[in-house]
Amino acid sequence: xxxxxxTLGTVSYEDTGSGPAVLLLHGLVQSASVWHEVAADLxxxxxxxxxxxxxxxxxxxxxxxxxxxxxxxxxxxxxxxDALGLPADTVFVENDAGRLQQLAAERPERVGxxxxxxxxxxxxxxxxxxxxxxxxxxxxxxxxxxxxLALTPRPLRRIPGTGFAxxxxxxxxHELTDAWLTPLRTDSAVxxxxxxxxxxxxxxxxxxxxxxxxxxxxxxxxxxxxxxxMMPPEHxxxxxxxxxxxxxxxxxxxxxxxxxDQPKALAEAVRKFAAA
Numbered sequence: 575x576x577x578x579x580x581t582l583g584t585v586s587y588e589d590t591g592s593g594p595a596v597l598l599l600h601g602l603v604q605s606a607s608v609w610h611e612v613a614a615d616l617x618x619x620x621x622x623x624x625x626x627x628x629x630x631x632x633x634x635x636x637x638x639x640x641x642x643x644x645x646x647x648x649x650x651x652x653x654x655x656d657a658l659g660l661p662a663d664t665v666f667v668e669n670d671a672g673r674l675q676q677l678a679a680e681r682p683e684r685v686g687x688x689x690x691x692x693x694x695x696x697x698x699x700x701x702x703x704x705x706x707x708x709x710x711x712x713x714x715x716x717x718x719x720x721x722x723l724a725l726t727p728r729p730l731r732r733i734p735g736t737g738f739a740x741x742x743x744x745x746x747x748h749e750l751t752d753a754w755l756t757p758l759r760t761d762s763a764v765x766x767x768x769x770x771x772x773x774x775x776x777x778x779x780x781x782x783x784x785x786x787x788x789x790x791x792x793x794x795x796x797x798x799x800x801x802x803x804m805m806p807p808e809h810x811x812x813x814x815x816x817x818x819x820x821x822x823x824x825x826x827x828x829x830x831x832x833x834x835d836q837p838k839a840l841a842e843a844v845r846k847f848a849a850a
């Protein structure tokens with residue numbers, strides 16, 4: 575997997591296919607692997623770039639002095655796109671996290687086309703189902719490692735309302751969860767990155783981004799799962815109403831992790847949106 579050195583540190587990524595560029599962005603305690611099915615589908619006729627962001631499942635820790643915050647991570651995404659020379663009409667797609675909204679609010683010219691797919695938004699930040707627990711764990715010495723260890727036994731991952739179980743209607747494959755949790759269990763520097771990120775979270779920052787998105791000038795698609803228990807479906811509707819000209823697509827049998835629950839439908843929606 576190639577890597578690139580950026581302001582905060584080294585970021586690894588996958589770059590497959592050829593054609594119009596699509597940049598796929600994941601959420602906390604996940605990696606580029608969450609996009610595997612969507613990326614494979616889109617790579618048939620698109621260049622697909624999937625970075626692994628410093629959200630706790632990255633394998634190369636950031637610089638110890640890096641100013642890691644949600645906002646600096648949003649700007650890191652823009653820096654990543656600049657460093658790869660991605661064209662102005664690149665389709666940015668984000669699931670779960672809200673950093674793309676922050677980037678679009680601060681650098682609208684960098685985000686040529688935006689897909690918000692079941693993300694943090696408005697006052698749901700950190701997300702009530704699971705996000706608040708992670709933020710609380712970050713305030714306790716050893717809390718993040720304890721949380722990762724608690725999710726390590728496979729039977730515990732299927733308990734309704736806990737961990738990744740609350741994020742998906744279909745269930746996250748165990749091999750993905752194993753890989754996502756390993757850095758948090760084994761690498762204290764990776765844990766330190768996630769703790770810094772979580773401790774820097776400000777409850778109002780998504781509301782601040784939303785206020786600026788009312789003037790976002792570029793094409794936008796909002797995709798949401800109707801069964802999402804973490805990101806309220808009404809937030810998808812609010813975003814689509816807020817952003818000028820935004821389209822809305824709601825999917826059945828689908829929770830927060832749309833790339834896992836409905837990969838074919840999401841890939842097709844992105845393909846159609848990119849061609850419009």
